Amino acid sequence: MLRSLNSGISALQQFQERMDVIGNNIANVNTTGFKSARVDFADAFSQTLGNTGGSLLQIGTGVATSAIRNQFTQGAxxxxxxxxxxxxxxxxxxxxxxxxxxxxxxxxxxxxxxxxxxxxxxxxxxxxxxxxxxxxxxxxxxxxxxxxxxxxxxxxxxxxxxxxxxxxxxxxxxxxxxxxxxxxxxxxxxxxxxxxxxxxxxxxxxxxxxxxxxxxxxxxxxxxxxxxxxxLSNVDLAQEFSTLITTQRAFQAGARVVTTSDEILAELVNLKR
Structure with missing residues (x-):
């Protein structure tokens, strides 16, 4: 299976989690004393293919959520x-x-x-x-x-x-x-x-x-x-909408990686015909 397919799927999963967090932040914009949260990402395990001239040949396998942190900044x-x-x-x-x-x-x-x-x-x-x-x-x-x-x-x-x-x-x-x-x-x-x-x-x-x-x-x-x-809630609506847009675009890009990887696999299957 193409590694890019795993990477694309991991992107969809993690950006969906980020969308969930953003949605919850926006829903609680008027909740008394509410503290917004953010999602921190980390790269997933990298597969080592070999060692050339002292340099490792590694390919990452996607992204993972490292933490979902509440932001305890002062609200108005x-x-x-x-x-x-x-x-x-x-x-x-x-x-x-x-x-x-x-x-x-x-x-x-x-x-x-x-x-x-x-x-x-x-x-x-x-x-x-x-x-x-x-x-x-x-x-x-x-x-x-x-x-x-x-x-x-x-x-x-x-x-x-x-x-x-x-x-x-x-x-x-x-x-x-x-x-x-x-x-x-x-x-x-x-x-x-x-x-x-x-x-x-x-x-x-x-x-x-x-x-x-x-x-x-x-x-x-x-x-x-x-x-x-x-x-009041410390949710910054302008920041949340900005993050919402970038997350949506990243989700779309991840979906494109999945569909493109699927098309490549289809081409490989068709080589037998």
């Missing part, structure tokens, strides 16, 4: 005015927990809301993690209520704010103000090891080399928290 910050919306300006991820399974995930999607019990949760009910007590010593689910209020005040919550360092400041209906908790951020050494789980969540945290424990925003290289804002 858009103001929403909703206090429970949080964006990260800089490095880091929010940590959220499934209260039923205790599984933890990382996310850059800060579109949180308050549930019926006052917990800060994602759209699917995962609870935001941080210092969950007024003394800022215990990691757990962040909640907006009067727990830990000075003097044991039992007044209801009138309002609250979350500052750039993640401090949750609560004001009660009797005028009492105190720090209820703090949003903490996690970071990893190798974000490309994170696995996308859907719903803007990442798993496989241990393999990515996380910090020993979540840290305060604006420390240890972590970014700041912006309340009343969301981080």
């Amino acid at each position: 910050i858009a103001r929403t005015g909703t206090l429970t919306d949080l964006a990260i300006s800089g490095q880091g991820f929010f940590v959220v927990r499934n209260a039923e399974t205790n599984a933890q995930y990382l996310t850059r999607d800060g579109s949180f809301q308050l549930d019926a019990n006052g917990y800060l949760v994602t759209a699917t009910g995962l609870r935001l993690q941080g210092y969950a007590d007024a003394g800022l010593t215990t990691l757990g689910d962040l909640r907006i209520d009067n727990t830990g209020a000075p003097g044991g005040s039992t007044a209801g919550v009138a309002s609250f704010t979350i500052d750039t360092d993640g401090y949750i400041r609560v004001r009660l209906s009797d005028g009492t103000e105190f720090i209820r908790g703090q949003v903490l951020l996690q970071n990893v050494q190798n974000p490309h090891a994170l696995a996308k789980e859907g719903q803007n969540l990442y798993s496989n945290i241990a393999a990515a080399g996380p910090l020993a424990r979540p840290e305060r925003p604006n420390t240890n290289g972590l970014g700041t928290v912006i309340s009343g804002a969301l981080e």
Whole structure:
């Protein structure tokens, strides 16, 4: 069989994968906190035909996908005015927990809301993690209520704010103000090891080399928290369409190699007639 046929087929396979990645990027251009991906190619194994004068005679056998990497560049910050919306300006991820399974995930999607019990949760009910007590010593689910209020005040919550360092400041209906908790951020050494789980969540945290424990925003290289804002997708539509066109042309060229190789094989078969 012609080696060019194998090379052409490998090109079709890999460029189809790249088209799939591009399509997913474009589909998520308006997804909060979405990180685009790119496909990296590498040449496949080369067949050595011989050695002439110290120079190897090698013919490649096509192309392979070496990696599909998520691009963790900063997305634009858009103001929403909703206090429970949080964006990260800089490095880091929010940590959220499934209260039923205790599984933890990382996310850059800060579109949180308050549930019926006052917990800060994602759209699917995962609870935001941080210092969950007024003394800022215990990691757990962040909640907006009067727990830990000075003097044991039992007044209801009138309002609250979350500052750039993640401090949750609560004001009660009797005028009492105190720090209820703090949003903490996690970071990893190798974000490309994170696995996308859907719903803007990442798993496989241990393999990515996380910090020993979540840290305060604006420390240890972590970014700041912006309340009343969301981080938009980092998909660059102009770049995606440009890559889409070049990938389409490369796919067409690969298809031409396959058809031409098929025609040559047909000619070889006809030599017997």
